[in-house]
Amino acid sequence: MNLTHVVSTAMKSFRQNIPDYVGAGIVDISTGMLLAVDTVDNHPREILDILAAATADLFQGRTVLQIEELWKQTRGSNDNRRYFREILVNSENLVHLFMRSKTNPDIVAAIICTQNVNIGMLFAQARVAMRELEGS
Template sequence: MNLTHVVNNAMKAFRQNVPEYVGAGVVDISTGMLLAVDTIDNHPRDILDVVAAATADLFQGRTVLQIEELWKQNRGVVDNRRYFHEILVNSEHLVHLFMRSKTNPDIVAVVICTRHVNVGMLFAQARSVMRELEGG
């Protein structure tokens, strides 16, 4: 199965399984490119592209990379492992969950829900879909 097919299946699964779903996307943070998006509302493409770029900054912005390098130095770690895997952002009306793939650290899924979501259920359902996206 190719990446496009797997990503499209993940978009469907996020919509079906994540409570209080508003939208989801998959971003290749090595390029900042939005690989797929699904929302219950129409959003202008330029806004979606900026969200993709912001996702890349969240996981590999200059200061984030500095923090990771300092932790590696402090702990004597010499591999290229990334420390930040999931980031939860609460905005005024929405909850945004950013999840980095364990099998391909350049792939990040973003799931957006209303503020009424049970955060535990959001994590459980979104992680389940991520396991499918990762092939395991």
């Protein structure tokens, strides 16, 4: 199955299954490109592009990479694993869940919901959709 089809399927799953869904995007953090986006409202392209850049910074900004490197040194590890897999951000009006793919750590899904969302259900449904994205 090609990446375009897998991404499209995951985006549909996010919209259909995530409670209090507002929007979602899939970002390739190695390039900072937004691979797909879906929102219930229209948003200016500039905001969506900044979302992609901010997502890349969350997972591989300079200080984040320093933290990961320090953990590797502390634990005596020399693998290339990434430690940060899921990041939840509560803004004034929304909940933003960022999830890194286990099979392709350069792929991150950003899922946005209203503040009414049940956080447990958000994580549960988002993890199911991510498994579809990962092909497992």
